[in-house]
Amino acid sequence: MEIIEKAPAKINLGLDVLRKREDGYHELEMVMSSVDLADRLTFETLPTNEIIVETNKAFLPIDKRNNVYQAASILKERYGIEEGIKISITKNIPVAAGLGGGSTDCAAALRGMNRLWELNLSMDELVSMGVQVGTDVPYCLYGTTAFIAGKGEIVQPLVPMPQCWVVLVKPRISVSTRKIFQQVEMDKLSHPDMNKLSAAILARDYQGMLQHMGNSLEDITIPKHPIIQQIKERMLKYGADAALMSGSGPTVFALCQKYSRAQRIVNGLKGFCDEVYLVRTLQ
Numbered sequence: 688m689e690i691i692e693k694a695p696a697k698i699n700l701g702l703d704v705l706r707k708r709e710d711g712y713h714e715l716e717m718v719m720s721s722v723d724l725a726d727r728l729t730f731e732t733l734p735t736n737e738i739i740v741e742t743n744k745a746f747l748p749i750d751k752r753n754n755v756y757q758a759a760s761i762l763k764e765r766y767g768i769e770e771g772i773k774i775s776i777t778k779n780i781p782v783a784a785g786l787g788g789g790s791t792d793c794a795a796a797l798r799g800m801n802r803l804w805e806l807n808l809s810m811d812e813l814v815s816m817g818v819q820v821g822t823d824v825p826y827c828l829y830g831t832t833a834f835i836a837g838k839g840e841i842v843q844p845l846v847p848m849p850q851c852w853v854v855l856v857k858p859r860i861s862v863s864t865r866k867i868f869q870q871v872e873m874d875k876l877s878h879p880d881m882n883k884l885s886a887a888i889l890a891r892d893y894q895g896m897l898q899h900m901g902n903s904l905e906d907i908t909i910p911k912h913p914i915i916q917q918i919k920e921r922m923l924k925y926g927a928d929a930a931l932m933s934g935s936g937p938t939v940f941a942l943c944q945k946y947s948r949a950q951r952i953v954n955g956l957k958g959f960c961d962e963v964y965l966v967r968t969l970q
């Protein structure tokens with residue numbers, strides 16, 4: 688039997704770094720939503736007890752460094768599954784981009800194996816495995832617009848964000864999330880208010896949402912990569928309702944309600960960056 692799971696990218700409508708914890712992680716508050724740009728995973732059982740991961744991107748690891756491999760290994764061990772599995776990943780989400788590509792693949796792998804082996808695992812059980820692989824995996828398992836706290840393991844679903852067009856622009860640089868967090872100096876960060884952002888989304892207030900969007904990590908990533916600021920400025924010049932860096936970067940997204948404006952932003956940014964995507968919010 689073969690089954691298929693979609694793994695959508697996430698954007699950060701908000702990210703606030705509250706403090707550094709004793710365990711080395713940072714205490715965060717975030718608001719995330721998923722967009723219609725997705726990787727595709729297919730699953731096939733194998734008679735031999737092994738895990739095979741394949742992907743269309745040759746530079747990605749396919750051994751235990753791959754989040755999908757880790758998900759399979761944790762789930763098989765926890766539930767004593769002796770059948771093998773082959774998972775093929777068609778990557779469409781840019782890698783190391785701030786769009787949660789590895790985390791969403793891991794979440795899709797857990798969902799897919801749950802279906803394939805008819806395990807009937809609850810969301811809490813899936814989350815408890817996902818969090819072992821990455822801090823954004825719990826959100827990706829929910830996949831709906833949500834308020835997120837802790838280091839990512841506390842997920843409170845909100846209502847879907849107001850529908851709009853999303854233009855994603857990834858400059859040709861890769862940013863390591865770990866390195867950005869290592870450079871955080873708490874007294875130099877701005878603090879967008881995640882409670883006000885969540886309240887605006889719950890009230891389905893598009894303008895209020897735009898007003899409270901913000902990302903503390905822009906203060907770290909932008910000085911190192913000024914192209915991110917240039918992309919934001921261009922997006923606003925071409926008519927974006929808002930433009931913000933996602934996660935630790937470097938992808939920048941623009942939101943707009945009018946399709947004609949979204950197209951103008953795409954056309955205006957295409958010559959400037961190779962990777963430009965026009966997508967919808969996911970409901």
Ligand code: ATP
Pocket residue numbers: 747748752753754755776781782783784785786787788789790792793823862864934935936
């Ligand atoms: P986040 O927003 O959660 O920080 P990201 O979008 O910045 O994530 P990823 O695309 O998840 O970053 O890639 C980060 C690293 O994870 C890559 O360098 C890659 O080698 C590794 N990785 C492991 N498994 C995967 C996977 N299935 N897809 C993409 N990257 C993976």
